[in-house]
Amino acid sequence: MAQLSRAVGIVLRTQNHAETDRIAVLLTPSQGRLDVLAKGARRLGRPGGAALDVSNLVEVIYYRRRGLALLKDVDLRRAFPRIKGELPRLEAALTGLTWALRLVPKGQPDPTPFRLTWQFLEGLETGTPPGPLKVGYLLKLLAVSGHAPHLRGCLRCGGEGELTWSSREGGFLCRACGGKGEPLGIKLVRTMQGLARLPLPALGRLQVAEALLEEIERLLLEFREVQLSR
Ligand SMILES: [Zn+2]
Numbered sequence: 001m002a003q004l005s006r007a008v009g010i011v012l013r014t015q016n017h018a019e020t021d022r023i024a025v026l027l028t029p030s031q032g033r034l035d036v037l038a039k040g041a042r043r044l045g046r047p048g049g050a051a052l053d054v055s056n057l058v059e060v061i062y063y064r065r066r067g068l069a070l071l072k073d074v075d076l077r078r079a080f081p082r083i084k085g086e087l088p089r090l091e092a093a094l095t096g097l098t099w100a101l102r103l104v105p106k107g108q109p110d111p112t113p114f115r116l117t118w119q120f121l122e123g124l125e126t127g128t129p130p131g132p133l134k135v136g137y138l139l140k141l142l143a144v145s146g147h148a149p150h151l152r153g154c155l156r157c158g159g160e161g162e163l164t165w166s167s168r169e170g171g172f173l174c175r176a177c178g179g180k181g182e183p184l185g186i187k188l189v190r191t192m193q194g195l196a197r198l199p200l201p202a203l204g205r206l207q208v209a210e211a212l213l214e215e216i217e218r219l220l221l222e223f224r225e226v227q228l229s230r
Helices: 081-085 087-103 112-125 130-144 186-197 200-205 210-228
Strands: 004-017 021-028 032-038 057-065 068-078 163-166 171-174
Touching: 004 032, 004 068, 004 087, 004 112, 021 087, 021 112, 081 087, 081 112, 087 112, 087 130, 087 210, 112 130, 112 200, 130 186, 130 200, 130 210, 186 210
Parallel strands: 032 068
Antiparallel strands: 004 021, 004 057, 021 032, 057 068, 163 171
């Protein structure tokens, strides 16, 4: 009998595999991303069916064979019913979990991304407005994955005047230091700084226009892809 291991994790994604199997990607505190293969999960009554839905917190028991983690048993710990029942919360959760999938490497024994993601889901479940919570989470997730954007003034001179966004250089860059394009509005600059600085549970108190949050998310997405491609 292969040696059994145990892990707690948040389901970031599931995908069908072969005819009746499912692969679930978990975010765990002990080993970063962990892919587990649930043999026969799509057959009725087999372990790993509904328990492995995205955003669930689960405990899995698995064994390794030829480099694959094979699911032996799964126990649902927390299902976040409110997130699943309210579309804006579900959309925010799915975006956040997709970012975690992109940013957290496999086999990394760092509990910080897991804790942050857990806090994000708890906030969504307990009624924090999803918009600022999501963008604040994305900023903090970038930071704990080693890709924090520079937000304290211009990344070259520290000045606060005529700041533009540079995904390549890594944050705010003023026009005098070579920043290109239209300067960012002061509201956007201050909002980004606030979202990065405040702890997640405090973000519900921020009053931010939806359009501003969308603009910040767009800048961060471009930043993430440029930083990951380096
Ligand atoms: Zn500058």
